[in-house]
Amino acid sequence: MSDISSATLVVLMLVLAAEFVNGWTDAPNAIATVVSTRVLRPYTAVVMATALNIAGAFSGVAVAQVIGKGFVKPEVVGLPTIAGAMVGIVVWSTLAWWRGLPTSESHGLVAGLTGAGYATSGMDALVATGWNKVLIGLVFSTFLGFGGGLLLMILISRVFFRARPRTVRETFGRLQILSSAFMAYSHGSNDGQKFIGVFALTLFLGGVSNEFSIPGWIIWVCALMMGAGTAVGGWRIIRTMGLRLTKLEPVHGFCAETAAAMTIEVASKLGIPLSTTHTINTAIMGVGSTKRLSAVRWGVGKEIVTAWILTFPVSALIAWGVTKIMIAIWGS
Helix, strand or coil: CCCCCHHHHHHHHHHHHHHHHHHHHHCHHHHHHHHHCCCCCHHHHHHHHHHHHHHHHCCCCHHHHHHHHCCECCCCCCHHHHHHHHHHHHHHHHHHHHCCCCCCHHHHHHHHHHHHHHHHHHHHHECCHHHHHHHHHHHHHHHHHHHHHHHHHHHHHHHCCCCCHHHHHHHHHHHHHHHHHHHHHHHHHHHHHHHHHHHHHHHHHCCCCCCCCCCHHHHHHHHHHHHHHHHHCCHHHHHHHHHHCCCCCHHHHHHHHHHHHHHHHHHHHCCCCCCHHHHHHHHHHHHHHCCCHHHCCHHHHHHHHHHHHHHHHHHHHHHHHHHHHHHHHHCC
């Protein structure tokens, strides 16, 4: 392993900053419902999510491999490409957090890498295979998230049709602790891996490693940074998802978290970098719509979807501009 240059060190710090923001703004997805239903106290939920996000990051490297090699060609791009992509994620995600909107760091990352790669070497730097998996991920997060939440809620409603409301609340109050833990673990298994792949790519581009590889210490560093971001909280986003989008009871939270977590786990095993934000939000919408369509505050949903759509062009444009500046300073 070669010595780390100052430029490489700066870019690695930017990758870790983006991973911190990932834990800070995206991990609240895992605990928004369990906090809003008052099954867990906020700080208890944060501690649980921190630990399980870290554990989930160790569940595999399939998604990390796709992120590291599936969007830009390592032999064509350089450190400015990674720097531009990371700045795009941090800036856009922070702006959205200020509005209390849950954005997708996954889509910010792939859009940022694409915009930065284009700024470096045009279309020659880009790889299409990763985007194919992103499109599959959109289907997973949107349709499987919404449909899974909807169908699970209908099934449970029929099974517990004659049960007393108090019994239902107590039963799913306990079960929701498990479903929120599952959601936190699945978040780490998919989102946690993405920046692990970028970290490994940075070491390769900086000449620190001779090939793209993901040793265990990289997983530890990135997982702990994501855990630190998770520990900070993200209360604005928790309020939007858990309180503003629809009124949730423990049974609704259980169904949304279980459906979302199962979808994310399948995607992780297939190496599909899907948006955990999209998945849990559409699952919440699916669960809420079983009561009646008006039970979902579609105006809030529209704001969230608008933020999702804007993530692609805004992250790509910021990354493109920052990369051009970095190339002027460092060279390609």
